[in-house]
Amino acid sequence: MPERPGPATRTRRVCAALRALRKNNRLTLHQVAIALGVSVTKVQRMETGRRGLRADDVTALLTLYQVPAEERAELLALVRPPASPGWWQAPGSRLPADLRQLIGLEDEAAVVRDFELAMVPTLLQTAEYARSALGGMDHRLHEPDLGRQVAATMTRQMVLSRPMPPSLHCVVEESALHRPIGGPGVLARQLQALCLLAERPNVTLRVLPLSRGAHPGLRGSMTILEFADAPPLVRVPVAGTHTFLQHTHEVDLAREAWQVLEHLSLPPAESAHLLGGYAGELACAS
Template sequence: MKMRPTYTDSEDLGLVRQAHSPTVRRRRLAAELRRIREEKGLTIDQVAEQLDWHATKLSRFETGRRAVQPSDVRALLAVYEVQDRERDALLTLAREARQRGWWHAYGQAVPEWFEVYVGLESEASALHLYESEFVPGLLQTGDYIRAVHRAAQIRASEEEVDQRVMVRVARQKLLENDDPPHLWVIINEAAIRRPVGGVQVMRTQLEYLVQAATLPHVTLQVLPFSAGAHPAMGGGFHVLQFGPNDPDVVYIEYPTGTIYLEKQSEVERYTLMFNHLRAAALPTDSSGELIARVASELGK
């Protein structure tokens, strides 16, 4: 992505991205361990008893809620009698799952409840986002990011705001990868009309959106007021899509935390909602024209 906007005090982030997200690796390892146990016809209680573990420990391994030590994986694979290449591949996966993600370099600027999302986002093949109140983070300019954080983090110091801006800029490098995810964004018209950060900041943000929409891996639509009632009037959501080895995830954020939905029925419901929004939103060309028109009207 060659046309990134200029960001104050954030050009040299010293960022080294990992080739793979440890978050995604943990999910994949959890799924594989669960699959192997079920193929062997063993229950969680039976395996836990053989290893002298509490059943909760294994359950958390299989749901990805707890990191798995390579030594624990070896013990499980011995019980399951897994050998040779499959064993080596799973042990490699276990080691990769324990690596620290690039976001750990930013410390508390990335809250623990948000780390999972950043890890998933880093390796998604497609991101389908609906936002009702603001421009999605991956397409925000530096000044817009700062204004959003100042409004949301009422008690944050200027240093804390600066750190959060840098984290969001680091996340945006995802769109500059050689093989970036396909980003499909639907923005409520209210989000392009609310002058976040003031007239000049908002005009620059809207002009950047028009430019970003020309990228081959970015699709941008505006859901106009004229669409009336729609399925996502409760708020924004993200559908993160992966390859065949990793199930899709729905992400919903609220002021004090996040919700991750992974059940197939839940993901299908939000995928259907997104498809309805795509149909109700303006076509891409018309969306770009509306954004450009709103930008030109600002300050008049």
């Protein structure tokens, strides 16, 4: 029996279906809003899922669009919350909302393509490296919240070890391998861990040499999340948090940038050799 898709994927599937149904019925947002007695803004939000979806709102739309009973039941089932929420949604997790959203999407993704400009990718970080990175990026973050986010980072990484894990493709700029987050010892152990992680069949790690000069990644880090049954998303950092791009042209631009970054990067074997050399140098120095 196939797994039921997670909350983020379910919402996006319903939103895509609602947009398609409206267009198939040749109705404008304004006409739908008048028919339902709501604002155009509310209809737009229902088609984007920006504030979540309510079963009664979706029911009203499906009734307006005269959706057959079987399809109607399938879409409404996707709107209702799952019986077993993910660990990141558990009461008391106290994780930031944007982090909970990202974890949910990572859990649902079939392929994750992550470019990092300034540090080691989160899904490949050691606990001590993650603690130093999180604390350094936000000096307001103290215990117990710091420890909670480090623990969440470690738990997120379990997605790479589960049955049928996602494929993780990482490109890291060489500068990140020289930034002594946590000090030389922490960085040395982090690079050693990268060498081991890169041997996993579902992990591909490439280093982008500084000698390549300018490249599309100088605009900032990005993560492309691809799903088996939903359109892809692109995560980009914004003012201490992140946002998700989902319009086709935005995703296409991100994929083009990714292809350039991969082309400029060292092959996985050469990248692993470079990582091992840096790790050895740091271990001797520390």
